[in-house]
Amino acid sequence: MVNIVYIEAYPNKQQNQNVKEVRMPLESLITYCVYKYCSPESVSLKLISSNNVDEETSIVYISDENLDFLNIQDIPWQVASCIYPVVMYDDMIITGLCAVARHISKFMNTPPSVHVHEEGLLGFRKSCLQAPNEVSIWTKFCEVDIIKTVKAILQTTILKGVPENLVRFENHLKKPVRVHNVFKVARELKKENKNCKNTVISEDTKNLNPKSAPVSDKTRVPKTRKWKSNKNKELEIDCSIKIEDLDISHQFAEGPFLTLADIVLLPSFHIVFQSFGESECELLLPFTYKWYKNIMSIHEIEILISSICKFSFKSLTLNNVTIPTTEDVSLYKCDPKRHNPKKRLFTKEVDIENALRSITEDMELVICSNEYDFDFNWSDIPDGANPNAGHLPDERVIRKSQQLENLALSVLRLAKEGDLILDFCCGSGHLGILLAHMLPNCTVILLENKEQSLLRARLRVHEMGLKNVYFFQCNLDFFIGKFDIGIGLHACGIATDLVLDKCLKANAKFVLCPCCYGSLHATDRLVYPRSTKFSSLPVDQYLCIGHAADQTHEEHPLAVRGARCMGIIDSDRGRLAEEFGYKVTLSRLKPLSCTPKNNLLIGMPS
Numbered sequence: 001m002v003n004i005v006y007i008e009a010y011p012n013k014q015q016n017q018n019v020k021e022v023r024m025p026l027e028s029l030i031t032y033c034v035y036k037y038c039s040p041e042s043v044s045l046k047l048i049s050s051n052n053v054d055e056e057t058s059i060v061y062i063s064d065e066n067l068d069f070l071n072i073q074d075i076p077w078q079v080a081s082c083i084y085p086v087v088m089y090d091d092m093i094i095t096g097l098c099a100v101a102r103h104i105s106k107f108m109n110t111p112p113s114v115h116v117h118e119e120g121l122l123g124f125r126k127s128c129l130q131a132p133n134e135v136s137i138w139t140k141f142c143e144v145d146i147i148k149t150v151k152a153i154l155q156t157t158i159l160k161g162v163p164e165n166l167v168r169f170e171n172h173l174k175k176p177v178r179v180h181n182v183f184k185v186a187r188e189l190k191k192e193n194k195n196c197k198n199t200v201i202s203e204d205t206k207n208l209n210p211k212s213a214p215v216s217d218k219t220r221v222p223k224t225r226k227w228k229s230n231k232n233k234e235l236e237i238d239c240s241i242k243i244e245d246l247d248i249s250h251q252f253a254e255g256p257f258l259t260l261a262d263i264v265l266l267p268s269f270h271i272v273f274q275s276f277g278e279s280e281c282e283l284l285l286p287f288t289y290k291w292y293k294n295i296m297s298i299h300e301i302e303i304l305i306s307s308i309c310k311f312s313f314k315s316l317t318l319n320n321v322t323i324p325t326t327e328d329v330s331l332y333k334c335d336p337k338r339h340n341p342k343k344r345l346f347t348k349e350v351d352i353e354n355a356l357r358s359i360t361e362d363m364e365l366v367i368c369s370n371e372y373d374f375d376f377n378w379s380d381i382p383d384g385a386n387p388n389a390g391h392l393p394d395e396r397v398i399r400k401s402q403q404l405e406n407l408a409l410s411v412l413r414l415a416k417e418g419d420l421i422l423d424f425c426c427g428s429g430h431l432g433i434l435l436a437h438m439l440p441n442c443t444v445i446l447l448e449n450k451e452q453s454l455l456r457a458r459l460r461v462h463e464m465g466l467k468n469v470y471f472f473q474c475n476l477d478f479f480i481g482k483f484d485i486g487i488g489l490h491a492c493g494i495a496t497d498l499v500l501d502k503c504l505k506a507n508a509k510f511v512l513c514p515c516c517y518g519s520l521h522a523t524d525r526l527v528y529p530r531s532t533k534f535s536s537l538p539v540d541q542y543l544c545i546g547h548a549a550d551q552t553h554e555e556h557p558l559a560v561r562g563a564r565c566m567g568i569i570d571s572d573r574g575r576l577a578e579e580f581g582y583k584v585t586l587s588r589l590k591p592l593s594c595t596p597k598n599n600l601l602i603g604m605p606s
Helices: 026-038 098-103 137-154 164-174 181-207 230-235 260-276 278-284 286-295 299-308 351-359 394-414 432-436 451-464 495-505 539-548 557-579
Strands: 002-010 020-024 044-049 059-062 085-090 091-094 160-163 318-321 422-423 441-447 470-472 486-490 510-513 581-589 599-605
Touching: 002 098, 020 026, 020 278, 026 044, 026 059, 026 098, 026 137, 026 260, 026 299, 044 230, 085 599, 091 098, 098 137, 098 260, 098 539, 137 164, 137 260, 164 286, 260 278, 260 286, 260 299, 278 286, 278 318, 286 299, 351 539, 351 557, 394 432, 394 486, 394 510, 394 599, 432 441, 432 451, 432 470, 441 451, 451 470, 486 495, 495 510, 495 557, 510 557, 539 557, 557 581, 557 599
Parallel strands: 002 044, 091 470, 160 318, 422 441, 422 486, 441 470, 486 510
Antiparallel strands: 002 020, 002 085, 020 059, 085 091, 510 599, 581 599
């Protein structure tokens, strides 16, 4: 089975025969450190020789002669379609720094450290860095925020203020440890400390009375009941105690155990400490300094970092450095105090009506009639692509089948032989697998950032014996390849807009059935309204209409208005596509009862 990690690097043209000097971006260095720490025998590492050298943010390290370079023309097309680092694992592509690091750690061959959780480097339920950065503040910090900060540091020579993301991590380490079943962890740590003390006392007693006779095997010691055990009472922890009062500190990034997150973050902070100087870091970021020294005290990690990370960058001048005040937001995704842009309510009737009065007739697209003839014979569709083969209730099977029929027939009208069809946010792959079966001369990519969902789709494809399907576990951002048709069935909220942007950039046809209009929100990549036609509409009124668009429940008195609001938001999306030269149609799925979110947006590039 193919199991290869690809990272980008810039080889030195004047190589020493015994030593190889390699310049690489920070993401590649982090991946390499994870790889060397885990030492996976069944995973090979390939360096992609790139000429796009970023002199200011690339890192220099010295390594052995076993580096395996590939030229760009020798890279599989699936790998070349993604941002590095990339894993090619048989017919599955994994990209995104944290996802790649997780994959490497699953094949770890290094003996586990005593500091690691009993379930391994991925921690409890193997969940470390599992959530994609789109939904997890913690994953985003580890693979996006801190890397941006370090690259900015490498490009400057005078620093007047501590970068905000360093302060965010410092604040994170100050906060109470938030891990699953924190009280159980506290009991276990208390038990370990007690056992250590008992071991010392036992050894001392043995030394004081070396001739004491051993206890006979026949001596019966009465077994005390748990609820009467004084020993257990000593280990009890009152669950009414505040988490911050528990004796658990951030020895590591996620709490008392070394996890993959520490290995991912360490190279970035090692660069920070080399740039700032350790004494300055201890003064400015004391909790981060303690965390860093704690990790570097682990022998195998200290050897790894000192042998790999040989840096060459500009000297940094710290001049009356100030520490900015940052928002008190936890880096843990489960913290209730974290910023959640979805928690907005636009429910006042007067606001909705005022927003709708701002919509002029020429802004909305005409909703066309859906004239597709449904000639599907689901009895001819194999189980892996057939909703009837699952465990859904009968009513749900009917509605799911109707949704798939609408989108599949739309794609069949657009597709031609040899097309590459990309099913964005595919979930378990119902639509993409159906199209792969119906269009055997086309290639289908199932793209999904949730590992378990994609693995379920992969299992069904293998059981069907389909050879024209590939699996990409990644965020939308990490896919940069060309494709012919982009499809999305109920991509939630802003995901539909991200899919649309990918299609417009690739000049690809698109078939989209949007969902979750009420969760639309501006990001660093998306600005609402999307089109010039709607630019006069204030963003708060736009989001108000989006909220009203979710009021489309069956037999609800506001369903008619909700349907119009859906049409307004999708008209804005369609107008944006028209600005890119697309011919756009907006229609509705048949029958309307198959889903409350029944708009169908189709675009053809000129």
